[in-house]
Amino acid sequence: MEQETKWVIQINEELKSINGGTWEHEKEQLWKRHCIYKIPPRVTALNKKAYKPQAVSFGPYHHGEEHLKEMEDHKHRALIHFLKRCKKPIEVFYHCMNEVVEELRDSYNPLDPIWMQDTPRFVQMMILDGCFMLEVLRGSDTTAPNHYADNDPVFGEHGKLYVVPYIKRDMLMLENQIPLMVLRILIQVETDTTQGDELLMEQILKFFSPGTVETGKMEVKCMHVLDVYRKTLIQQGPTHRTRVSKASRRKLWWGSxxxxxxxxxxxxxxxxxxxxxxxxxxxxxxxxxxxxxxxxxxxxxxxxxxxxxxxxxxxxxxxxxxxxxxxxxxxxxxxxxxxxxxxxxxxxxxxxxxxxxxxxxxxxxxxxxxxxxxxxxxxxxxxxxxxxxxxxxxQPWNLWRANLIHTYFRNPWALVSLVAALFLFALTILQTFFTIAQYYQPPDHSSPFIIPSPRPWHRP
Known part of the structure; x- marks a missing residue:
């Protein structure tokens, strides 16, 4: 009875907040911040391997999985290199990231309660994963200086050939994303600039789509690396227009x-x-x-x-x-x-x-x-x-042409039979023509090859 009373009170409070407009507004704002999702089983059942990272985890969904723990040491090394190069204390990055921690957590739907309770651990994960991702993105730029050893297992030439391709694939998995805000903050603090978006987009496009899309054309705000890559594939509009009658412009679902x-x-x-x-x-x-x-x-x-x-x-x-x-x-x-x-x-x-x-x-x-x-x-x-x-x-001509090809020209023996039939038909027509022409043509008596018919013989 007590539990039922609590539930009734909760429902009444939610009704009051809906009438005031606050509850619905809060839900709407929360949905807007969601951009990284745990893919439901009804989707992953078709191909479970396609949605699971194989080399490295980014974000909370696959953090700590046994086959991905090996990369955690490399994340720590990447952070040290990042801090040494930019000459900024870790406290500055931690403070800036902690200021937006609620917005970062709201990006995930759903999010395990452990990450809601342990804020320092969540911020630490965002900084480690963000620095590692930035170092991977920058490693593909051959014009930038490489501060790592040549035999580095990840950032060296050997790692770029055998390890980075798997990391690149993992960076395009929906469950393996971190908010783009994390990378933006890291770049802005590192470079003391407010142009973090432009620099970040340039690095992502060079890594995934070198030479295909100009940075300045990315006018739409993106939420994470997968969103950036997707928009580079669809952002350019059609170069040709398709004409279709107004009667055909009707709303249809794919099943119809x-x-x-x-x-x-x-x-x-x-x-x-x-x-x-x-x-x-x-x-x-x-x-x-x-x-x-x-x-x-x-x-x-x-x-x-x-x-x-x-x-x-x-x-x-x-x-x-x-x-x-x-x-x-x-x-x-x-x-x-x-x-x-x-x-x-x-x-x-x-x-x-x-x-x-x-x-x-x-x-x-x-x-x-x-x-x-x-x-x-x-x-x-x-x-x-x-x-x-x-x-x-x-259209009649196109339909007839397709049926003709489908019936006679797909099978080589059917084609041979058709050609033979046409040839015989042509010979038959020619034979008929010459027969008729010979019948109606009058004899030519001047020809030396014509033997005159003998006169009838009479007895004297």
Whole structure:
């Protein structure tokens, strides 16, 4: 009875706060600060390995796991090098980080109560992980001086070749993020400048996307490294516009395409229908367009990290309200076009897919598995492209051309049979023509080869 009374009192207090507007406002502000999420089992069940770091932990979710403890000593060394180089006391960094500790903790959803109770330990983790991440980012800059030994197991040349690639992959996992604010504060205190954002973005882009995106174009605020990398892939707008009729512009969920017969065909079938594939002018995943029978797609390098990268970006879009749906829409669009290794071969020949996996069948299986249990917005750019491609394929000439190729030109024996039949048909027509022409042509008596018919003989 006492517990029931406490619960009733709690509900009444929450109702009062809702009427005053404070409770709902606080919840809304808290949701805005969430940006790093523990991925639910319903998502990780499809591929558990894709969401778990293998070399190093960043943040609280995987901190202290046995197979990641080896890197903790290297984090401590990185902090010492960082402090020695910037010549600033650790107390300054600790004080600045402690001032925003509540905002940093609110970035995680959920967060174990142990990190809420032990503030010094949480701040220590943020500083260690942040300094280590900065040292890794700066290690890829060949123009900057390297204060580490050549045989350093992480920051030396050997470490850059065999260890840093695994760290780089772990830095793109949603559960393995730290707020970008941590790195920003470290840079600002280190350099005594308020331009920490610009310097930080430059280092991240050089590390993940060297030479592809200019720093000045990153106008949108980012929340963590994964968010930065995702926005570099989608930030550039389409270079070509896709035209589609107003009647086709309607809101559709991805599951309704198949019901209405609007699901896009495979790359092989589109090619048979006369669709040409060309590379987009930019590398943005949003730069997909269709005009005058030409489907333009950005170049994508498919390697061992592609699966981890896409799954974590798609998990972020699924869990973070307002993140957008661009990556999920792109993956779903590619999956609809890739059914088999023949479709991968078509896209590979046109330079759209750069296959670093070796097997075209492996690339097809990769995209088929990525889009499982994926929902995309029915009003996105790619849905307009899908509608336009579908309308193009439904035109009588393109439909007849696709059916002809599919029926006769896929099988070489069917092609031989068709050519032979056409040849025999042509011979039959020619024979008929000459027969009819000979019948109607009058005889030429002037020809020396014509023997005159004998006169009838009469008895005298």
């Amino acid at each position: 395409w198949e019901q209405e017969g609007e699901i896009i065909r495979s790359a092989t079938e589109l090619q048979d229908a006369g669709v040409q594939f060309k590379k987009s002018r930019s590398q943005s995943l949003s730069d997909v367009s269709f005009m005058k029978g030409v489907l333009r797609l950005p170049t994508l390098v498919v390697d061992d990290t592609t699966e981890y990268m896409f799954l974590n970006m798609m998990a972020f879009e699924r869990l973070h309200g307002g993140a957008g749906n661009e990556v999920s829409a792109y993956v779903f669009f590619m999956d609809t076009m890739i059914d088999s290794e023949m479709d991968v071969a078509v896209l590979h020949r046109t330079g759209i897919v750069v296959n670093a996996l070796g097997s075209e069948k492996a690339v097809a299986q990769l995209f088929n598995s990525l889009s499982r249990d994926v929902a995309v917005d029915g009003e996105g750019v790619l849905d307009v492209v899908r509608m336009s491609v579908s309308n193009y394929c439904k």
